[in-house]
């Protein structure tokens with residue numbers, strides 16, 4: 001199967017491209033390289049350009065008429081930046097995605113798998129959320145994701161477009177062969193920052209927010225190994241029509257997490273265990289747009305996709321550490 005992967009030079013996109021290849025499929029990458037590094041495209045079929053460039057999307061489909069599905073991952077993704085630059089976030093994540101979806105439908109390529117986010121969820125008692133839990137996106141970034149979910153559902157109801165919306169929880173770790181991983185020079189993700197503190201590239205790891213109503217005051221997340229997340233996409237692409245048939249709807253929303261909640265302090269403890277040494281920690285107030293967090297109820301992923309996460313947080317930490325040692329070789333910077 002040929003699959004268009006927008007944002008395929010990114011952290012999750014490059015890992016998903018590899019998982020597709022391992023399952024015998026061919027990813028076709030479309031990425032502007034706004035964020036993702038060229039090194040992550042490797043030797044894949046690659047179009048450098050923007051998702052809103054309709055002529056480019058036409059050319060991609062003309063040159064690859066056997067594209068069966070699009071995984072739309074391209075987006076701006078940094079929560080605090082979205083608070084400072086809302087226009088850029090709404091333009092790129094919302095307006096440009098609409099152009100892409102409309103063009104895909106016009107070109108007769110109506111299957112879209114969309115990267116949504118657990119950051120849509122409001123805080124609920126016990127912190128476990130299923131797909132019907134109340135939504136309360138706390139940042140412009142999260143609101144762009146909610147808007148696209150709504151647009152996809154409305155377009156699926158009115159046009160040929162068909163959508164599977166995956167609400168990712170918190171991907172961590174790297175590709176098991178260490179060919180890609182977190183590439184930001186100063187990673188905003190918690191594990192990337194922990195690795196930097198552990199390897200002495202930062203003087204300490206900062207826990208942002210220590211007075212949340214969780215068991216130890218720090219935020220709670222559902223950390224999923226990025227390879228497990230990548231595999232969920234492969235299953236969703238392979239079973240696309242069956243998933244919607246089971247759902248009896250033209251679109252479906254599915255949580256993709258492990259089902260376990262881990263606080264930031266617990267992650268730091270787990271990290272020290274895998275690393276074999278304590279990591280210096282500093283405490284600070286929450287960043288703008290930060291949510292207390294949630295973990296996934298994964299019943300639907302199990303029942304509808306037939307997928308569950310199989311790797312542990314420790315596996316992900318170990319792979320992130322190994323990637324931290326290796327990444328300079330691939331990226332050209334530490």
Ligand SMILES: NC(=O)c1ccc[n+]([C@@H]2O[C@H](COP(=O)([O-])OP(=O)(O)OC[C@H]3O[C@@H](n4cnc5c(N)ncnc54)[C@H](O)[C@@H]3O)[C@@H](O)[C@H]2O)c1
Nearest residue numbers: 007010011012031032033034035036050051073074075115
């Ligand atoms: N990383 C997370 O914690 C997380 C959690 C939930 C959801 N998601 C979603 O998953 C997707 C992938 O995230 P990621 O962590 O791999 O981010 P990433 O920044 O590494 O990847 C996104 C890619 O999209 C590209 N891009 C951005 N705007 C583009 C445009 N207009 N046209 C073409 N390419 C464009 C970037 O160059 C980048 O390579 C995003 O949609 C993100 O919102 C990520």
